[in-house]
Amino acid sequence: MAGLIARTRRVYRGQAAVLLAGILVPAGANLASLADLGPGATVNLTPPSVALLGVAFAVGIFKYRLFDLVLVPRSSVVENMGEGYVLLDAANEVVDLNAAARSLLDGDEGRLLGRNARRAFGVDLSVLDSFEGDPVTETVTVDEGGDQRYLDLSVSRVEAGRATGRLLAVRDVTDRVRLERRFRRLIEASSDMVFVLDETGRGDYASPSVERVLGYDPDDLVGRRSFEDLTVEDADHEQATGVEAVAEDAPSQAAATWRRVLEGTGTDPAESSRIRFEVCLETAGGEVRTIEAIARYLVEDPAVEGIVINARDVTDRVEREQELARANERLDQFVSFVSHDLRNPLNVAMGHLDLAIETGDEESLRKVKRQHQRMETMIQDLLSMAREGRDVEEEELDAVGLDAAASHAWRNVETEGATLEVTGDATMLADESRLPNLFENLFRNAVEHGSTSPPSQTPEDAVEHGAESDPAALTVRVEPLPDGFAVGDDGVGIPADVREEVTESGFTTESGNTGYGLAIVSEIATAHGWDLAVTESDAGGARFEFTGVGLVDDTGDDAERTDPGIASEQSPPGGGE
Template sequence: MPNTYVVSLVIAGGISLALAVVGLRRSEAVGSRWFVLLLTSIAVWCLGNAVRYGQTDPEAFLFWYRVSRFGAQTAVALGLVFVLAYAGYDRWTRWPRVGLFVVPPLAMLTVVWLAPSIIWADTTVVRESPVLVMDFTYTPLFSAWYFLQYAQIAITLGVLVMVASRDQRLYRLQALTMLGGVMVPVFGNLLWWFGVSPVEHLDLSPFLLLVTGVSFAVSLFSFELLRVLPVARHTLVAEMQDGFVALDDDGRIVDANAAMAGILQRSMNDLVGEQFSAVVPDGGNGNTAERYPEDVVVTVAGERRHFDMRRTYVSENSDRTDQLLVFRDITARRRAEKRHSRLVEESSDLVTVFDHEGVIEYVSPSVRGVLGYNPNAIRRNSVEQFTHPEDRDRVWADIETVLSDPGGSVTFEHRLRRADGSWCLVESKARNLVEDPVIGGIVVNSRDITVREDRKRQLEAQNERLERFTSVVSHDLRNPLGVATGYLELGRQTGEDAAFEEVNDALKRMDRMIQDLLTLAREGRTIDDKHPVDLESVAREAWEAVPDSTGHLLVDVSDTVTADRQRLRELFENLFRNSVEHGSTNSRSETGDAVEHGSTNIRAGPDDPPGVSVTLGETPGGFFVEDDGPGIPPEKRDAVFEFGHTSTESGTGFGLSIVSRIAEAHGWSVTLTESDAGGARFEFETDGTTGGVGEDRPEPESVMDD
């Protein structure tokens, strides 16, 4: 039946269960699982006794006594494990060490349930009211077990006293509250053990667990138990991965952890008592007047390693200078920084950092190779003064877009001024890192794409030529081929020679077109082999190679030009052929005689039919070729240099294109004007770096390629 004893035990058990539930909700806290198991054991202890003291039958009393013993014996062991976890001695709360505390009570409980006679020799009912009380005659094994339990309790109390002696007020309150909650039931149990309990033959410790539950509740809710826990020295020092050294005022090592011993490849016993300056020469000698370096280099097993050394002065006595030094290995970071610095220095890309006003704060060493500047010379200057005036507004608009988007980026192309005054085209990617505490600005990575863009233009020109060649092969060659095929069939049917002559003319035209196409393909390439060439001799050879040249060539040059002789001859041949094919028969004098002009006079005979007169002469910057033919109208002068342009049925339309390509391959410019006689005049400008008439000038790098 219910009585005061039973009610007090039920209340204590209920409080313990409620606190266990709170511990479950704080499962992330250190030691929470041991806290839950401890409070559960106390609840079993209290509730088992509540049921036991509510029994009237001795057998039922003994059964529930065994249940309560399960809670009592495990509570002692779990209490010790929880206090060790609470104080920061984590290594004693992991297997196999924790087995030293929990295995013995479990073994004892097994004996209590399976062979209780080993624990108590006899039982006697000594009271039946108000609660049933039985007296046990215990064996020596129980006395030994009782001593072991009190040894665990003594350790528990000692750890709590140690925590309570710390300076932190919160830790003291936590430990003192739990200390009181443990000592009250222990005191009641000792009264029973020594036979001086206020209630004869009654162990009051289960009833006093109500005080334990209340004290744990106060510590849990008022003093943040399971939220703020003290940490043992071995957790902070002995098990920390950073090296730790304590120095006295003479600079001697008085303490060190295992990490520091590993760093120095020494045992902790060897370190203690050594002068710190002898062990770590780069770390100072312990004199407070000396400025200690932050980075310390220690040679470990022949390898130089970098450490970030932090120090704290801990002496309360102003006459002492005790120090704590913490070493953190930053070798990997230093290597990464050095690698990054080397990559930036060796990179061909340009890295620039400037503020929101465009003032350059950093520029990578690659600026020497990209733009030719010394990095120090352009820092603190505005980026605008290095940007092409036509690009400034567009570039700054992109920068403002990035400034409005922290962490954003934008890619754009613009021109930068080199140290020699020339401009290079770069592709830049700007990123907003103004909010980055390390960078604090706009970072721009720039890559010189001048060569790439030149190559792109070359490829576009090459593709254009290929398209034109394809057009010629598919269209222009098809016309004479069709003519030849038609007349060949006609010749087979009629046998007339005129048809076969037409076939022969068509095949010759095709041969001319094929030769011109091959010449065009070759002339698209740059010229690598140039030498001084005599213009007069090359012009004479070219004129003699022109078929049906009934006209006149007048040469008024006596000097040389730096060129490829064979390709210069091809240039003259195409010019002369163009003049002959398009020249007027009325360009001769009435007598048919050519007029003396210059050093060379190629005359037609008195019986020769009239022909065109072609003149080769010098200009201040090069040479010219002109004729006295009908000339070319101004509106058509640009078109004559295009592929396939011709005004006659027999022409291929490639002659002047070949002339233009050969001139470009030499680095010359060609201009079509009108001669004094009204014919065509082609002027070639060879002055400059490519070499002009009368001098062997150096050749520039050509951007033309086939």
């Protein structure tokens, strides 16, 4: 007993001390009476000592709750729990329940005890059928006059000696469920896409907006490794497929990004679990969209246990930025044109004009006129570049026949006896007001530089110059391609080392030319979204290939062609060389 007093807490120590005193005092009094010691020699101390023992036990029972195992009785704890419990026997009859269970299940203890749980409560208790020994939890809905509450029902096994039963724990999770559903509705209604991946990169969840943006069924992305069926590209269209490309294609920026996403290693050490990146994804319809995304590495967060990716389609924004960049480039070209290109012929004209004033030489005046004509051509070319560089909108596209467009443009150019051959026809989608300008500048460039000159002639003269040659010997060929068309000639061609430069604004090898013709061609192609490649023709001349062109099936009902000549006659001719 003394050891118990020394080891236990205060409440148990007081309880044990009272009991020990109640035992020792009567025992000492009896010994004193038997030994005739002290008052025991003249007075029988047994009756008062027994009375003192009774007092000690009364204090232990009523003050220190002798038969309670804890300071607060278990019944009080259970009765005041916010979580309800129902104790069931093996036949699922109610043995006991607390106040919280009565409140949550809307029952009365007197009516519920001894009744089968399925008949006693107006709640779906199918969770009892799912219980096979291991704890199981289900969420059920309770309708209260049009208002719904949500309860978590958990069933576990309880044993008391040889008797076994079931403990049904009831918890009100209405606030949690409503909050979860609110967040889910927000995600489902958002235009942004939300993906959740496990730590290996397999999809656990994809929001409904994935179908609206990319055209894929969100369920089809669940269980797949990091969108391995989607084509992942860098912003500059460098191909990389999924995370597997990391080992095989180390230089791929997209693959390196996905590696950082899966490892949770951001570029900012202060926020390593947050990774911002931009990729291009191919939609179900084959269209490439630019996607901006933020990945959060939350694998160790027990509420998520995955990698959360918030993504949005920024294709329109990127296209606007690219258009703005091209507009700024054209503005720079205009500034350069005004400050340099236009100043040169103006200075020459002013010099000849001063000479004419001093000498009265008519030849000087004719040179002034030629310089003015050259400035007029340069201004017209610059205006044409400004117009043609604007992106072609979808509503501006028309079905235009390749043969008709090329033939009409050929009639608008001084061909000097050169020959045009159109080796096939196709119907393409193009802006009928700009397409003639593209062909006219290509034809004009071919005629001005091209003849079947002997190999000994300087190759640099093949680009926008006025070399002495025989244009009548030149043949220009226009041919359809599977996804576009090509224009080539049998002239001297363009040297390989300058093919990337010939479409730059102002590039020319002849001081008398403006150098804007092929730049206008490039601007028109870019405005349509076409790809332009400068190569060598089979005959050794220059060849310009346009790919990515939208083609129309001539057999379809929508293959209604327009006459490109109508629009071209209304627009000024662009870009003389």
